[in-house]
Amino acid sequence: MAGASPVRVVLADDEAMIRAGVRAILATDPGIEVVAEAGDGHAAVELVRAHRPRVALLDIRMPRLDGLAAAAEIRRVVPETATIMLTTFGEDDHVARALGHGANGFLLKAGDPRELIAGVHAVADGGAYLSPKVARRVIELGAGRLARRPVARDRTAGLTEREREVLALVGAGLSNAEIARRLHLVEGTxxxxxTSIFTRLDVRNRVQAAILAYEAGLVDG
Known part of the structure; x- marks a missing residue:
């Protein structure tokens, strides 16, 4: 959108090459600006405190303060900053812990670069983003602990057809704007x-809703 301010991001990872790669991907989108970088969790918190970005991208494993602890501290001192955890398939236990602590997004370091950009915009818009591959992995391991498929299907059975469509698109990683375009709705709708889906399913955030969509079989793959 012309004249719109870019989404300001603080990036934290203890591997310089990973930071460089993530920064290069984000630089392809003029709507995103990396304002600072850190190599450990403690520095990440201080940079977020100083720059007040809209999004903090945090590696789960970092020295001095890991990504989960850094995210918790960021939510305490700068609650308007959304947090996205960068993870790998070998860190499923950390993903499960982060789910319970309300992180706004989860992305695979080796995932599709488009997911990185989509995830930043989604959480910046006040939503959350769960990489579809992360969602599938969490469910395969039973780490989400939200529900097994029969129970998930029972929980979603009471939704209207339109609510099920919206939930499925949340599970597929679409932002509110993308869902609105897909279903020919306005974003406010x-x-x-x-809001209705979260209340009826008794989930706390978009990430938990996305996992439940997978559990209920509403998302392909």
Missing amino acids: VKSYL
């Missing part, structure tokens, strides 16, 4: 549907 999508937000209203999500």
Whole structure:
């Protein structure tokens, strides 16, 4: 959108090459600006405190303060900053812990670069983003602990057809704006549907809703 300010991001990872790669991907989107970088969790918190970015991208494993502890501290001192955890398939236990602590997003370091950009925009818009591959992995391991498939299907059975459509698109990683375009709705209507869905399913955030969508078989793959 012309004249819109870019999404300001603080990036934290203890591997310089990973930071460089993530920064290069984000630089392809003029709507995103990396304002600072850190090599450990403690520095990440201080940079977030100083720069007040909209999004903090945090590696789960970092020295001095790991990504989960850094995210918790960021939510305490700068609650308006959304947090996205960068993870690998070998860190499923950390993903499960982060789910319980309300992180806004989860992305695979080796995932599709488009997911990185989509995830930053999604959480910046007040939503959350769960990489589809991360969602599938969490469910395969039973780490989400939200529900097994029969129970998930029972939980979603009471939703209206339109609410099920919205939930499925949340599970597929779409932002509110993308869901609105796909279903030919205005964005405010999508937000209203999500409020109803969260209440009826008794989930705390978009990430838990996405996992439940996978559990219930609403998302392909």
